[in-house]
Amino acid sequence: MFERYLAALEYPSQGGINIDDPKEFRNIVLWLEDQKIRHYTIEDRANLRKTGSATDWDPAYAKYKIDLGFPANLKSKTEELTWLFLYAIKLEYSDNADRYRSITAAQKIEQEKKSSAAPEIKSTNPFDKLDFTSPDFEEGSRKLAEKLGIAYHPDHLVSLRAASYVISTALNKEVLKEPIITGKPFPIDEGIGMGFENHQDLEKAARILRLLQIQNLRKLQTAINETIVAVQNITADPRTDTSLGKVGMK
Template sequence: MFKRKLLALDYPQPETFNTEDENYFRNFIVWLEDQKIRHYKIEERTGLRNMPSSDWTKHFQKYLEDLGCPYQQSQRSLLIDWILGYSVRLEYGDNVDQYKTVTPEKVTQSKAPPGVSSNPLDNLDFDDPDFKAGIQSLSMILKVPPYQDHLEQLKAICLVVKDRLSKEALEKAEKYKEDNIEHLELEKTSLGFDTGDYIINEAAKILRLIHIRDLRDLQNQINQAIVAVQALIANPKTDSRLGKVGRM
């Protein structure tokens, strides 16, 4: 499932890549750090390079924290997918000119064969292991609860992105920030009761926060209506038909 990224990094013999063999895995991590990531200075890589050591996992944990990896060592598949993606981004940054050889004119001239869509989304394999791993990574980043059907989970991710990361949502969030509205974090939200199921607890917290947000929106609308009515009452106008000053 990692073959494409391994090929992009010129990893030796990607066909025999083995995530279960501990010694192989440690060699793989050291290879990435030495050849692609280079986050540490050479003298700082001693702990990672001492692969037979019983303290290797401690050094590796610190390495993951220094890289900002969101996954734990127990989540090996997700961890490998993340660190490979991180390495590919660095590889692109180091060789940006090499990847800019395709000009807009060449893209315009290259047409898809008859019967084949030019839209890359139409050619995606939604059952590809890399695609599924990508959905899992996005779910972890956006804190979307896991679901057995990866396509349904992708729909949930789309809803979260639309609700939180759209232009309107970002502008609304910025307005809340400017108005000094308290930001409520999911981790710090108290549900008030325990269902006994972590996923249900998290979903209930989300519903509670949405309810609080809706109440705030309603309160803002009420406040705006009160201000508008007060402004109207404070500015009486003459009603010539009644021959007196009236309230409009």
């Protein structure tokens, strides 16, 4: 009930009203007086502003009800706040009668329906319906890792990312066009040691990391070479657009 009153008066609330909370009740009364009713001057509202002190606020509120003309038959805070809201809405309408006169109840209900109706977005992506934490999905990730020969990680999402990398780099159409080179695997155990000879697992992990680093450096060098060639092709072309810069010397 009160939420509609709040909306009608544009009260900056983050949720419903708890009128059993004395401070919240006082703050709403003060806001209505400050922003909508304005029966008192700013100076006369001083005690109503003391919402943290029942000793100051309660007598001020009792006097405020008399001055505002509260009906004598109101028996609860709910009834008092309802009357205060309706009184504030009446004043709001009086101040903006031209604005609200043309709006019928049916139009207002229709506007509320349109504003509250969230747009429904239908996804065509089948992955949006998957539960990535379900046991079935986890089992599927494990089986995919086994098919691709990937060591299974305790976190199935990590294994899934590894599988995605293998598929995109080794099994995509462009890669499969090239002939598969067969032969001896890389002699990872040969060459200069990494300093972990007494710990075979650490030694092998260090050698793998070194190979990966070498691969990254080769990719970087290839990208640099391609960039240099592209720049040389532009600067060496006599048809270069001279409006963009100067080529050669005169």
